[in-house]
Amino acid sequence: MARTAADITEHMQPVHQKSIKWGLAGIVLVLIGLLASIGLGAIWIPPSVVWESFVSFQGGQIEHQLIREVRLPRALTGALIGAALAVAGTIMQGITRNPLADPSIIGITHGAGLAIAIALAFLSGGSYWVLLIWSFAGSAAGALLVLSFSMLSKERISPVTLTLAGAGLSTLFSALSTGIALYFQTAQDLSFWFAGGLSGTQWRHVYILLPAVFLGLLLSLWISRSLTILALGEEVAAGLGQSQQKVRWIGLAAVILLSGAAVSIAGAIGFIGLVVPHMVRLLIGSDYRWLIPLSAIAGALLLVLADIGARMINPPFETPVSAVTALIGVPFFLYLSRRKRGYM
């Protein structure tokens, strides 16, 4: 146990100065990113006007209206969803001890897609809220299914196995949803929802996301210490008298809350939950008490930037932001899968 104790003190320094520095830098970058996201678009709005719209808002000025009603909610939604997906990925990687876990890879997004396909087909004229609840339930079902594979099995499931099981489940879900969508001729509706992204986001999305992200973050921080210990190995965690079952259920609730809210609003935005935790881990190590908040900041930054990219690649058309995040995330996924196994 001597080695263990040393490991723990190494992993959990009382004041983590490096993390605080990176955190502050991250927050500044997110603010700059938000400003850029508000300014850039079909019409370029200079920062001075953006600033004016905050401090001396004039309802008659069209640019101020544009900022208030379109650009600002979109930028905030992006930041919140990025944070939610990144923290969901962090928690998943922690509780499954699988470096490749990500909401989009292991079937949560496609679970939501199937639920939306069913809702579009059978609830004609279903209101926005009905769709939202369906999508939420779908992602919860997907998450429960995949994570139960790794939680119920006695042996530890290897990352490859879990990833493949998730891929299999995703294929099943997407085949079923395509079948339903083709039969009821709602295929393009489904695709537009699925490619989703952040276009057309409004203040109500911010209001839905805020409590979900807040609660999800609280739950995540609650188990952050236990996740750090779990990262040292299951034996160590058990030796320290840690109830792993409880940690996993709380983690699952956080994942469902965070990824469910994100997916139901923005559709399938992949790889944020995969890329961000690894990058943050490279910067500050794997103390989850710092990993989780910093992942939230970095996730917000990444998605705000990706959304700006989605608008700039092919103007005036919007490239689906999920495609942009895949273009960023896949090379990273390839890099991770080329590393030695057992990385974490």
Next chain:
Amino acid sequence: MDWKQALLQSWGWMAAFIFLILVTFVLSLATGVMPVGMNEIMAVLSGSGTPKQELVLLQLRLPRMIIALLIGAGLALSGSILQGLSRNSLADPGILGINAGAGLAVVLSIYLFGQSGGSLLAKPFFLPVFAFAGALAIAALIYRFSWKGGIDPERLLLVGLGFNALCGALLLILQLKMDPKDFQQAAIWLTGSIWGIQWPYVWALLPWILVLMPVAFIKARTMNILQFKQEVPVALGLRVESERRLLLCLSAALAGACVAAGGGIAFIGLLAPHLARRLCGPNYFSNLPLSALIGAALVLIADMIGKNLLAPADIPVGIVISVIGAPYLIIMLLTRKGTGLKA
């Protein structure tokens, strides 16, 4: 001459699957939106049926079923070869992104050459070429990226999954730029439906299968040797890497041709070789032909289910296969011990 022995040992199962294919063939010929009785089938085959019956049987059902058989056999062989060369029982052209690469190439060609996408889809002989190019490109990329002083089976799978996601993202961008009619067509095609139900599509696919299948059988001995660890094939004088590249091309060619005719049918390349291995062991002399038979039977049965379950609507065969295949994959993953070809 161990191939004779292998074939003799697996003779029973092969006969069983040939019988299953024959029974399904007749059943599938008789069922559909317009049921046709046995006597009428015999009448049509002997050339004395009514014009309507001849149209349904000879122009609609027969080519579709032949394509189903060819696609099933081709994808199963492609999967079997992939599993052999990667020494991984979970390799499948669908999971690895080879199907997606072929699909991307085809959709890209629909997008580039003419707004009336249907016109290109109506040129069956070009489709396999595009699809083959796409499949080969992705296969080469996967090979290149999973190469790190050797091919690690798990790395190959993960790299394949990555490229699958990449192709998916690019497909999404393309699809959203299409007009709704092309989009619907592309969506149906990508899900894996045997939509080219005319004879020209049979003639476009048949040569690929007829040429590539014997090549695969000739390579069975190589694949048997490749199952050993690196040192053994080298000691036996096998040029391992060039053989692997050749097999990868072979697998991509088979998958590409099948995707061109049937869209992205996943899981066949996984299921058929796996079942074959369960039934007759790991010897590729028996695994390859048995896989081909099982694959053909599965796609034929899935197509029959797809066209009858919600008739008159057609469920794309890829969806039926996914509904069967995904639970099988997951159960297999959760119950297997160890990795590699033991599962």
